[in-house]
Amino acid sequence: MLTRAVIVFLTLSTVAAIAQTSSTPPVFDVASVKPSRRLAGPDYNNHLSYTPAGITARNATLKRLLAEAYHLQLAQILGPSWLDKNEYDIDARSAVAGTRAEHALMLRSLLAQRFQLTEHSDVREMRVYNLVISKSGPKIRSTNDEEGHSAGDGFHFHGDMRQFADLLAIQLSIPASDNPYEPARASVSPTPVLDKTGLQGIFDFSVDLRPELGTDMFASWQRVLDDQLGLKIVNSKGKVSVLVVDEAARIPTEN
Numbered sequence: 712m713l714t715r716a717v718i719v720f721l722t723l724s725t726v727a728a729i730a731q732t733s734s735t736p737p738v739f740d741v742a743s744v745k746p747s748r749r750l751a752g753p754d755y756n757n758h759l760s761y762t763p764a765g766i767t768a769r770n771a772t773l774k775r776l777l778a779e780a781y782h783l784q785l786a787q788i789l790g791p792s793w794l795d796k797n798e799y800d801i802d803a804r805s806a807v808a809g810t811r812a813e814h815a816l817m818l819r820s821l822l823a824q825r826f827q828l829t830e831h832s833d834v835r836e837m838r839v840y841n842l843v844i845s846k847s848g849p850k851i852r853s854t855n856d857e858e859g860h861s862a863g864d865g866f867h868f869h870g871d872m873r874q875f876a877d878l879l880a881i882q883l884s885i886p887a888s889d890n891p892y893e894p895a896r897a898s899v900s901p902t903p904v905l906d907k908t909g910l911q912g913i914f915d916f917s918v919d920l921r922p923e924l925g926t927d928m929f930a931s932w933q934r935v936l937d938d939q940l941g942l943k944i945v946n947s948k949g950k951v952s953v954l955v956v957d958e959a960a961r962i963p964t965e966n
Contacts, residue, residue: 736820737813739765742803744825744963750798763808766818768801773826773959776801780818781954782873784880784903786837790830790956797961825963830956837951840883840904840944842876850941853912866920871913876906879944885928903951908942916940
């Protein structure tokens, strides 16, 4: 017969094992991480591709990848200057279909392992744009994620308001263009846009965005936000959560 002391020990051991298992970070089953053969520049690496099976990235900087993994914007990732210069290709797959949020957690683990990453969280005061509801009230409503995307013309968006704020951070940093044949380039350090709307759920909409020569995207989006979406952006200063990279290897470990 087991003594009481042994039973207690086994119980505590089981609890500890369960806790250790539940705290183990999720990982991709198969992942390739390698430096890009050719540099594409700061405009291209604003995009990553998600599928239920995993993540694909081409010419993505480590700063961009960290921003995606930690649900932050580029200006909220601090560290060595090469973070937004060196570019990498990633193909990561999971045996079981997962959500975007689940794959973002897996991306954290992948970056920490392959780049031998050490980091810490902090709070810094910086200039920000607050995305808020205008006086007229919101002109958009949430929809079900399963519903089809809007078929309207113009600039299309599908996602939640945090993702829309992330998108605006890039869009608002595009300067005025005086040459219709040369695409304007976004700033490498866009001002963070913080979602202060309080709007919950998934949104799917298209806006009629018509940039004009000599007019920056900030002015164009201000009109669109107020007239078509019932939102506005307010220049402010506030405390912002940041991720500080203490150390990271430029060359990721072998796949």
